[in-house]
Amino acid sequence: MKNxxxxxxxxxxxxxxxxxxxxNVTSTEMNGLIELCEIQYSSKSHQYADCILWCAMQCAIAGxxxxxxxxxxxxxxxxxxxGMGNFDGRDTINEILRYDILSKxxxxxxxxxxxIKFAKxxxxxxxxxxxxxxxxxxxxxxxxxxxYAERHKYRKSVEVHNxxxxxxxxxxxxxxxxxxxxKRNAYWKVxxxxxxxxxxxxxxxxxRRLSATSSIAxxxxxxxxxxxxxxxxxxxxxxxxxxxxxxxxxxRLLDERKKTIDISEQxxxxxxxxxxxxxxxxxxxxxxxxxxxNDVASHLxxxxxxxxxxxxxxxxxxxxVVKKGWESPEIVKLKETVRVGEKTFTLENALRLAIDDxxxxxxxxxxxxxxxxxxxxxxxxxxxxxxxxxxxxxxSADGLLQLFxxxxxxxxxPNRKEFARMSDVYNLYRLSSTRVLALEKNLSExxxxxxxxxxxxxDMSEKAMxxxxxxxxxxxxxxxxxxxxxxxxxxxxxxxxxxxxxMIALTLSLVDSLKINKFTKSxxxxxxxxxxSGSKQRILHIATHGYYNQVGTTLYSxxxxxxxxxxxxxxxxxxxxxxxRAMYEEELPEGVDDGILTAYEIAHxxxxxxxxxxxxxxxxxxxxxxxxxxxxLQRGFKQAGANSILMSLWKVDDEATCKLMTEFYSNWxxxxxxxHDALEAAKRTVREIPGWExxxxxxxxxxxxxxx
Numbered sequence: 086m087k088n089x090x091x092x093x094x095x096x097x098x099x100x101x102x103x104x105x106x107x108x109n110v111t112s113t114e115m116n117g118l119i120e121l122c123e124i125q126y127s128s129k130s131h132q133y134a135d136c137i138l139w140c141a142m143q144c145a146i147a148g149x150x151x152x153x154x155x156x157x158x159x160x161x162x163x164x165x166x167x168g169m170g171n172f173d174g175r176d177t178i179n180e181i182l183r184y185d186i187l188s189k190x191x192x193x194x195x196x197x198x199x200x201i202k203f204a205k206x207x208x209x210x211x212x213x214x215x216x217x218x219x220x221x222x223x224x225x226x227x228x229x230x231x232x233y234a235e236r237h238k239y240r241k242s243v244e245v246h247n248x249x250x251x252x253x254x255x256x257x258x259x260x261x262x263x264x265x266x267x268k269r270n271a272y273w274k275v276x277x278x279x280x281x282x283x284x285x286x287x288x289x290x291x292x293r294r295l296s297a298t299s300s301i302a303x304x305x306x307x308x309x310x311x312x313x314x315x316x317x318x319x320x321x322x323x324x325x326x327x328x329x330x331x332x333x334x335x336x337r338l339l340d341e342r343k344k345t346i347d348i349s350e351q352x353x354x355x356x357x358x359x360x361x362x363x364x365x366x367x368x369x370x371x372x373x374x375x376x377x378x379n380d381v382a383s384h385l386x387x388x389x390x391x392x393x394x395x396x397x398x399x400x401x402x403x404x405x406v407v408k409k410g411w412e413s414p415e416i417v418k419l420k421e422t423v424r425v426g427e428k429t430f431t432l433e434n435a436l437r438l439a440i441d442d443x444x445x446x447x448x449x450x451x452x453x454x455x456x457x458x459x460x461x462x463x464x465x466x467x468x469x470x471x472x473x474x475x476x477x478x479x480x481s482a483d484g485l486l487q488l489f490x491x492x493x494x495x496x497x498x499p500n501r502k503e504f505a506r507m508s509d510v511y512n513l514y515r516l517s518s519t520r521v522l523a524l525e526k527n528l529s530e531x532x533x534x535x536x537x538x539x540x541x542x543x544d545m546s547e548k549a550m551x552x553x554x555x556x557x558x559x560x561x562x563x564x565x566x567x568x569x570x571x572x573x574x575x576x577x578x579x580x581x582x583x584x585x586x587x588m589i590a591l592t593l594s595l596v597d598s599l600k601i602n603k604f605t606k607s608x609x610x611x612x613x614x615x616x617x618s619g620s621k622q623r624i625l626h627i628a629t630h631g632y633y634n635q636v637g638t639t640l641y642s643x644x645x646x647x648x649x650x651x652x653x654x655x656x657x658x659x660x661x662x663x664x665x666r667a668m669y670e671e672e673l674p675e676g677v678d679d680g681i682l683t684a685y686e687i688a689h690x691x692x693x694x695x696x697x698x699x700x701x702x703x704x705x706x707x708x709x710x711x712x713x714x715x716x717x718l719q720r721g722f723k724q725a726g727a728n729s730i731l732m733s734l735w736k737v738d739d740e741a742t743c744k745l746m747t748e749f750y751s752n753w754x755x756x757x758x759x760x761h762d763a764l765e766a767a768k769r770t771v772r773e774i775p776g777w778e779x780x781x782x783x784x785x786x787x788x789x790x791x792x793x
Contacts, residue, residue: 122135129166131164138156138182145190153189184203185207192235223279233245280308288416290416302413303377330362341354380523388476417463437485479516492508515788535602536626538609541661543680550610593754610662627659654717659682684722690725691726701742703736704733706732738777744770
């Protein structure tokens with residue numbers, strides 16, 4: 086930090102979200118800042134008083150009340166002598182910060198009455214200075230709500246919370262309807278803290294029969310509907326709005342945007358589209374932000390249940406459950422710890438261990454799976470589910486549950502004699518958000534093309550790659566894959582995928598109106614995939630190798646908020662024809678794509694209204710878990726336009742996968758089952774084959790948003 090101006094900027098940003106952060110500043114660093122300020126401004130200045138006050142807040146957050154109060158008194162004396170503000174020398178911002186410090190000190194000392202008193206004073210000033218609808222004021226409302234809850238004033242807590250929440254949603258809607266994609270990303274980093282606080286608050290009410298429980302449960306369910314995939318779905322919703330706007334200029338700008346990878350250029354095009362729509366009196370709005378738990382419940386059947394799993398900022402897990410006719414959702418807390426062998430882990434860490442074992446092709450012991458099942462599908466949750474044949478359990482995962490096949494966990498019921506898995510007992514539908522149940526269905530005519538990739542030729546000569554690339558002169562090359570992260574490996578051929586795509590093509594030929602395209606060998610290159618943009622696909626099946634790198638390199642800094650999701654999506658992808666040269670870091674012909682199709686590149690292909698993307702490859706469901714969902718292939722295909730995705734959680738057996746996939750299409754297309762039922766029947770078929778009973782052969786595949 087070069088000067089105190091930067092310090093002041095940091096603390097201004099800090100106090101606006103003071104209770105959402107923890108202090109990472111050491112006493113040595115604080116002393117260094119104080120010395121720096123004294124050198125630059127002297128100890129007899131209001132800037133020095135600013136610095137002392139900021140350090141007092143750091144101490145309060147760290148729980149050091151004695152040092153915090155000592156620094157606070159020192160700053161009072163300095164402001165009184167050298168300050169120029171209206172509050173004993175303090176300006177309004179410093180006066181707000183002082184109240185926040187006093188509130189935190191009293192909260193640390195468990196003197197809740199005084200903590201609330203100072204928090205209310207801070208709130209009043211924030212409303213006056215920043216505005217009643219400002220982020221600072223709305224965050225202060227939620228902080229005050231938490232203090233009321235700690236004092237067991239639950240009704241007042243929920244009243245204050247909901248007042249702030251409703252205003253926050255309106256603020257969010259306005260910001261998102263008038264911002265570029267990267268601006269929404271940056272804004273959501275701050276706004277998501279509000280959702281995290283709401284879920285933390287709800288966790289305290291789990292299992293408590295209080296008058297305020299129903300209100301906080303409703304707010305928490307609505308918060309999950311608002312937040313899950315908000316950035317992704319806003320991007321999709323905006324693109325669909327432009328496509329349906331009948332504005333030729335806006336559509337032209339959107340097509341131009343899909344072709345560029347420069348963030349600043351994308352921003353300019355976003356604002357240009359918004360201006361065009363505004364000038365044509367077509368104001369963009371986001372109806373999905375207005376969906377509530379009541380809307381979800383009204384779309385459920387008599388025996389159906391909808392579950393929104395959530396993870397709090399402290400990595401605690403819970404579930405919000407609704408049924409048709411309920412007066413409010415119910416909050417269910419998942420078990421905090423899981424027994425693994427002789428050790429006890431938090432649920433978060435137990436999930437991470439199991440996911441890592443599966444990723445590294447290790448079997449997870451059945452005893453561990455039982456413990457995980459009891460922790461996730463708790464007795465309090467199971468009792469809310471119906472075993473009626475027509476009952477459906479719609480659930481949306483969060484946190485590491487998104488990377489784990491909870492559908493295939495053992496059925497946690499000691500009264501059942503035979504061994505069963507959850508999917509054997511319940512019709513479990515994995516959704517990106519239960520919000521999709523309340524969204525309007527697309528009633529347009531289904532697309533008539535099915536495209537299949539398989540039996541890919543990974544090792545191609547430079548001439549062969551150039552010849553195949555020339556077939557697609559209109560495709561813009563975007564070779565932005567992370568070669569250093571995945572180089573040096575020999576890509577094993579997948580001979581069974583030849584049989585797979587041939588049998589699937591035969592099954593699909595039963596649909597007279599379906600035009601079938603096959604890309605095999607050298608034909609299955611990256612350019613051929615990008616050329617699908619705008620081609621109105623119904624089914625896209627890709628049988629190849631997938632990859633996910635937890636550590637990689639990128640053209641952009643991972644510290645920049647607006648690029649974080651892009652960074653993640655460049656580290657997961659699919660290998661297509663010619664990818665071997667990129668693996669070995671060999672030179673590529675000018676303008677030829679490298680055969681490594683990243684999720685980032687997929688997101689820029691127009692696959693609007695694609696019914697299903699079937700990713701018959703390894704680890705295609707993996708990615709970085711972010712506040713906006715899993716940033717990986719599933720995000721890429723969703724942004725491209727896929728309605729549902731069939732994908733895998735770990736490395737899969739070539740032969741078993743071939744059998745599962747051909748059975749899936751036979752059930753879905755041939756026997757006219759729903760996508761959900763077709764997959765479950767295919768899994769049961771594979772399980773019954775001797776040698777393939779273990780979950781590693783069939784449980785990796787999950788279906789996201791598989792609603793027919």
